Amino acid sequence: MSSDTIIEVNNISKCYQIFDNPKDRLKQIMTIGNRKYYDEFWALQGVEFQVQRGEAVGILGRNGSGKSTLLQIISGTLTPTSGNVNVKGRVAALLELGSGFNPEYTGRENVYLNGNILGLSRKEMDTKFDDIAAFADIGNFIEQPVKTYSSGMMLRLAFAVQACIDPDVLIVDEALAVGDMLFQKRCFSRMKALIEKGTTLLFVTHDVEMVRTFTSRAVLLERGKMVNIGPSANVVLDYRSRMHQEESAYYQSLLQTNKEQEPVQNNELIKEENSENTMNDSEKFQESQNSENDFGDKDAVITQVRVLDNQNKENNLYYPGDEIRIEIQCKVRKTLNNLNIGVRLRNKTGAKIYSWGTLNQDVAIWSGRAGGKEFWSETIQGGTVLTTNLTFSCSLGTDLYEIQAYVTQETDRFLREQRMLHWLDEAAFFQVSQKQHEYFFGGICDLRMKAEVKSLGGSTLEKKGFVM
Numbered sequence: 001m002s003s004d005t006i007i008e009v010n011n012i013s014k015c016y017q018i019f020d021n022p023k024d025r026l027k028q029i030m031t032i033g034n035r036k037y038y039d040e041f042w043a044l045q046g047v048e049f050q051v052q053r054g055e056a057v058g059i060l061g062r063n064g065s066g067k068s069t070l071l072q073i074i075s076g077t078l079t080p081t082s083g084n085v086n087v088k089g090r091v092a093a094l095l096e097l098g099s100g101f102n103p104e105y106t107g108r109e110n111v112y113l114n115g116n117i118l119g120l121s122r123k124e125m126d127t128k129f130d131d132i133a134a135f136a137d138i139g140n141f142i143e144q145p146v147k148t149y150s151s152g153m154m155l156r157l158a159f160a161v162q163a164c165i166d167p168d169v170l171i172v173d174e175a176l177a178v179g180d181m182l183f184q185k186r187c188f189s190r191m192k193a194l195i196e197k198g199t200t201l202l203f204v205t206h207d208v209e210m211v212r213t214f215t216s217r218a219v220l221l222e223r224g225k226m227v228n229i230g231p232s233a234n235v236v237l238d239y240r241s242r243m244h245q246e247e248s249a250y251y252q253s254l255l256q257t258n259k260e261q262e263p264v265q266n267n268e269l270i271k272e273e274n275s276e277n278t279m280n281d282s283e284k285f286q287e288s289q290n291s292e293n294d295f296g297d298k299d300a301v302i303t304q305v306r307v308l309d310n311q312n313k314e315n316n317l318y319y320p321g322d323e324i325r326i327e328i329q330c331k332v333r334k335t336l337n338n339l340n341i342g343v344r345l346r347n348k349t350g351a352k353i354y355s356w357g358t359l360n361q362d363v364a365i366w367s368g369r370a371g372g373k374e375f376w377s378e379t380i381q382g383g384t385v386l387t388t389n390l391t392f393s394c395s396l397g398t399d400l401y402e403i404q405a406y407v408t409q410e411t412d413r414f415l416r417e418q419r420m421l422h423w424l425d426e427a428a429f430f431q432v433s434q435k436q437h438e439y440f441f442g443g444i445c446d447l448r449m450k451a452e453v454k455s456l457g458g459s460t461l462e463k464k465g466f467v468m
Contacts, residue, residue: 217230316431394432
């Protein structure tokens with residue numbers, strides 16, 4: 001274990017014994033020999049990785065993939081069946097809401113109880129108590145029994161204790177989802193400050209956007225096994241791709257069941273359907289883009305994405321106020337309707353800046369906020385090549401921007417149910433700069449504010465040129 005390694009997970013596995021009924025559990029206790037009255041459930045199998053000091057690492061996976069079990073083992077509240085974990089320094093863990101709290105104790109008493117569990121003396125907790133109480137911000141409830149708290153108040157106090165003791169490792173397992181938006185913002189600001197001071201963060205969430213932007217690396221678990229570890233953006237894409245594959249398999253099974261219940265189709269209709277899907281191997285290779293950056297059912301594929309200026313020329317440098325046109329070319333392989341073609345923009349840190357597609361415009365048309373002809377209800381014949389232009393006036397701040405492009409089939413008019421046909425990461429890039437001697441602003445976008453300065457007497461200083 002190197003000096004910079006603060007967490008070392010060495011080939012850990014965790015097995016649970018599943019009994020059909022309490023009698024089998026009793027029989028197992030009294031059994032001599034190798035007979036088993038239980039089934040084995042391996043929550044984790046052979047998980048191994050290291051985390052460096054000051055890293056923020058996200059842990060992704062479906063429910064039941066072993067995320068919480070992994071965090072409990074690292075925090076020391078659960079013992080692995082095999083393997084071991086080495087952790088340097090003080091570990092603060094926010095796992096199940098209310099864990100470590102005595103419901104009969106007041107908030108104040110539980111603060112000191114948790115401090116004692118974490119190895120802090122009464123004197124040390126005296127110096128930290130005011131900061132903890134201020135961060136929790138639950139007022140006089142700090143003197144009331146915890147059993148009278150709402151889940152939000154419980155979260156506030158639990159996080160305040162863990163975050164204000166300056167831990168070497170902070171472990172957070174989905175608990176923040178309970179808090180209100182303002183408190184969540186305060187929590188993430190605190191976690192960011194801790195990371196900057198050298199605290200290591202392990203963070204479990206189903207919010208892939210948070211993993212992508214808040215962590216530098218991520219671990220992906222699937223059925224108890226670690227299937228990927230690496231830069232957060234790569235692991236998030238892998239996770240989404242796997243989820244898409246599972247979803248597609250589920251809907252295919254439903255479709256197959258429905259087909260088995262339907263009468264036999266006309267042979268000519270079957271031939272027509274098959275002809276739309278007929279492609280030679282070279283066409284499939286050229287259009288599928290078989291890269292690590294894309295996934296989807298590929299019934300329609302994105303073949304080209306370009307960034308164009310108002311002269312219809314490809315360009316990669318723009319300034320606020322410039323017209324930018326993102327051109328997406330895709331080929332529809334089989335007859336489809338309910339299509340949505342769009343983009344997602346991210347800055348160089350991975351933060352999602354904007355997402356928009358043809359269905360967003362259709363919604364505006366349906367609501368009367370925009371005119372024009374809707375696209376969603378159009379039936380597109382197999383073999384059709386579509387070119388979609390998404391045009392906007394640049395109001396972005398100075399940064400490098402990544403374009404992620406997609407084409408989906410939206411079975412619901414308001415983006416609530418979709419089938420991913422093709423998603424493409426890093427489809428194109430462009431940069432935004434500013435001419436400071438002409439016009440500039442700070443931040444990620446231009447809100448195009450107007451300034452008006454008045455004198456104390458209330459008169460507008462128009463004659464002196466102070467109004468824009």
